[in-house]
Amino acid sequence: MNVHMGSWSAINLVASREVSVRLKSKAYRISTLVLLILIVGFTVVMKLISGSTSTTTIGYVGPAKALAVSWQAGAKAIGKDLTLTEVPDDAAGRKQVGDGALDALLTVKDGASSSGSPQDSFQVVVKQDADPTLRNTLNEVIKRYALDQQILSLGGDPVRIESEVATAAVDVVPLEKPHEYDPQQLALGIIAGILIYLSLMLNGQAVAQGVVEEKTSRVVELLLSAIRPWQLMAGKVLGIGAVGLLQMALVGVVGVVAGRLTGVLTISISAAAGTVIWLIVWYLLGFLMYSIVFAALGALVSRQEDVGGVVTPALMFVIVGYVIGISVLPSDPGSPLVEVLSLIPMFAPTLMPMRLGIGGVPVWEAVLSVALVMALIPALIWLSGRIYRNAVLRSGARVRLRDALRAA
Template identity: 65%
Template sequence: MTNTDVRLGSWEAVGLVASREVKTKMRSKAFIITTVATLVLLVGFALVMKLVGGGSDATVGVTTQTGALAEPVKATASRIGVSVDVKTVDEKAGRSQVADGSLDALVVSDGTDGKLRVVVKKDLDGNLRDALNVLAGQVALNVSIADLGGDPAQVQAAVAKASVDVEPLEKPYPYQSGQLVLGIVAGILIYMSLLLNGQMVAQGVVEEKSSRVVELLLSTIRPWQLMAGKVLGIGFVGLVQMVVIGGVGIVAALGLDVLSISTSAAVGTVVWLVVWYLLGFVMYSLVFAALGALVSRQEDVGGVITPALMFVIVGYVIGISVLPSDPDNTLAEVLSVIPVFAPTLMPMRLAMGGVPVWEAVVSVGLVLALIPALVWLSGRIYANAVMRSGARVKLKDALRPA
């Protein structure tokens, strides 16, 4: 009696498992709904940014008596971060426009002493009040200078030219607001992709294990081939989703002129996003597949993968809470090079700019060096645990040689 080996070739088996995962996941309602919903949110966010960023913070009216203050009002408001439109109107018409909401404030002269009075409907916005208070101080100073026989314009010119000389020990990177926004969006996308697709791997392992499908599959292929095929298949689905979402998001942002960065910088961000998604997904999905094999019920998946998932969450939380206000934060810089935190932190820093080339190279190199070790370790755990049903398999038992 001859013993016929019905096992498939290594890569043929991996390819069959991967193609099965791709077909199943890309046709699922969850994949379609998640992709469409994310695209709608991104385009909607770009439209909101366009609408919010397109107008001024306030509209201020000046009369013929205070018309000379039109440019000083704009300049003073700009210095404290307030965008103001100024209109010259007749005082009576201006009061009517304040009443109907067309004007936020009307600046009128209170007499020959140069004191200013601001007409508002009910109350004056705090930022606008600060800007007009600064302006009132300048007007009062000009009056005092003129009373003393000086030239207010000459004094103001001298004051405007006065500044301190800054001597930086290190040249600062010129971060732009568009880069910071792009970094935040990149962090959110990579975090959501790792979170959803990584857990999908663990849930798929448990589903096959609990339904005993895995026993049938392992009669023709080896455990590591099943695990590798599942990781590659779901990873490819996530990659397609990432490229579509990232591409559409960048096109929408650039088309609506929301991001004030170059097209090459935007494309570079998408490329790095894809690279770090692939590195992060392969690294974490290997761990999730191994941990998923330890349990036999879907209810236990969350508990078994939570310790590994915490590294993804911690990296994301640090990035989203620290980097927007402090892009050069030392803790974030150090953690972004460590493999377990790099997939969430490094793409955010790269999108914001200013990352030394050696840091990007080292972070990628460390993850690439860790992946072969994870393949061996996860493969052993998966092979020893995936065929055991019932109670949760202890990690130390799964690590023992077969």
């Protein structure tokens, strides 16, 4: 005769065992360490990238000064830093270019007249090749110089005309104020989605693998003599989920601290903390939703080699959401496609935290997304519990999903 203990006591017993086993697991410790190294390493790399500014040194001879100054201003407008250095003559400038002291020399062509066209008057001397962006910038400066020369020849004032042209613009009146996306918040949102994706892939599949391991070793038969199938499934999900939550919280906090200490993360603490909190919330919702499904699917097979095949259909929703998020959001943070998919429970655990980290998500969308997932979880618990109960004690060949649902 089976003697079953209280529901919470049984769940707590299984969960405690899972937490103890996972925390002592070398694989868990290594994966946590790797994630921490990656997040800190990413922060350091971003610091080095942001701290390294490439400066291009341009030499010029006296008559080309005005054009060189215009080139410097045009380059600055596109984020390029030009340092100007006057050289005594063309020969000295060419020598400095050859020695590597100058990246380029802006000079006047031999025999050029002041009335000649710009392309016939100036030239750029480089050692091998010129930066395409800077070359295009200089071409625009030359075009403007040519236009100024034509205006002067017709008796006009180039300064006044350029001022009129520069201020000419259409007046755009938005009905709603557009959301301005902070690049750092965009990066935090993407990182949050990546962490949740990795956690669901690692910890979610660990639930299915744990079910198969107990089923193969016949331990499940001993456990089910004392507790009910749904209690065993719930305890396993909660235990592995708690360990995964600890991992995510640790990575999130270390990432924010590293970002603040290195100066890479300059957004407010409240904004960064909000992203970490949403990361934890959506990890919990996503893990609970998917892990109970993985537990049921794991009960259908009796060999570890078959786990991947049986959980792949469910994992595809996680993968698709992740791929869409990292491929669409960086170029289009307000994508309508991502907005719609982030409200669908299967895609929400990866897409919604990305959007929330970026910002600009209406409150009703965030609430609706959470509510839909929470509404789906009880139905998944009932369905998965039925599959798990009817399949976990059946060893040998893979149990068909239809048979697990119909079994008494």
